[in-house]
Amino acid sequence: MAHQTPLYADHVANDARIVEFGGWDMPLQYASALAEHHAVRQSCGIFDVSHMTVVDLTGPDSTRFLMRLLANDPGKLRSAGQGLYSCMLNDAGGVVDDLIVYRLGDNVYRLIINAATRVQDLGWMARVADRDDIVIRHRDDLLMIAVQGPKARELAAPLLAEELQAPALALxxxxxxxHDHVFVARTGYTGEDGFEIVLPAEAGVALWRALAAAGAVRCGLGARDTLRLEAALNLYGQDMDAGTSPLVSGLGWTVAFEPADRQFRGRAALEKQKTEGVSEKLTGLVLEDRGIMRHGQRVITAAGEGSITSGGFSPTMERSIALARLPVAATGSCQVDIRGVLRKAQIVKPPFVRLGRILVDDAPVQK
Amino acid sequence: MTQIPQQLKYTEDHEWVRAEADGSVVIGITDHAQHQLGELVYVELPDAGRTVTRGAAMAVVESTKAASDVYAPLAGVIVQGNPALADQPELVNTDPYGEGWLVRLRPGDAADLAALLDSAAYTQLLAAED
Structure with missing residues (x-):
């Protein structure tokens, strides 16, 4: 039986269509996934992301442990209140998971990792910890709400505790x-401005209802997926996994080879890949023909073949877009095999949409 | 409440079929099916003249989430796909039994129509699925 978040009853009461995702019963959409998408691009939407795993890390060796665990450099977190996106890698340089790590104090950190990978992640962290003096605490007592869109911050801030309002807006x-047990970060997974708020379940349900009453649109996983695809934010298990390197997943910028003496897990494998040169890249596609590109479809370019890792319909551009793993030399036009028919697409540099604006060439669809 | 017009025939795959005076049939997906799929953003229809066997994938309806096959409820030859769906795939959601029809087909054997579900049987099928 799948887990349910403390907001489950609210989702059902608001006619959500529920799907299982990563072992959780989550809202796929309410009345309209397209309307939810546009609400986030133009105004404000709220997402129940309580299925994501919150891990608190304490103990005198916490920083030392993260130095070995993360491909990005936790040394960039110079003071409490800073966050960093990173992958954790296996020894072959494959991505165990992607996460955000926040520094909350000296040797006190909060990590937010994916739902579907929780068991593997916690197992891998325990292995990397070895004899480090740390405590890893999985916070399954908390609820997490993403408030996203150009109006998200101004709408959410007045609903926070008085002491949090000005600091949250200054992030x-x-x-x-x-403050108390409420955590607010200026992060998200939509390509829009906003907050991710982690707080105890009871206060979280009240905040969710207050946000909805203030005009935020309830959004499901359907809109979350079309928004993150437009923003070209990778989805773990689809755009990268334990068998793919960050260097072929558009995530090279998150790997910190400096300082050179920081021995993080996967470093040797990535250095070898870097020296030898990688043969693939993760890039964007815009479909010029009609149709919808989907995960797994074959892409034919002048430089060789590749495949689509994430594809779908862009509600903002009203056409199909995709992320694809292609030969590094591939540019310009290509073809996508959609159910046996070769359709024309353009290779573009992602992201497609950010902060409400289309950032790639958007010629009309050929009819 | 999902609509199930009485005068139509239905399949277990949630298609509807309407017999026309000229011997052809018009095919679409049911109100229940469009609701399950969610908002459609693309519909791929067969070319006129294509021969389809009963149960063969003849069209594809795509929502923001996924692509789903639509199966031929009868064997026959495609007369026409609904040209309005190229620019307005959402017609399948807003008017599944009217403007949102998918395909007009000339059946190989008109007697096949009798083997399809009537509205009472389709209503029972939906009740059993719940």
């Missing part, structure tokens, strides 16, 4: 603030 991207 820069990837920064966080805490």
């Amino acid at each position: 820069r991207s990837f920064e966080c603030v805490r």
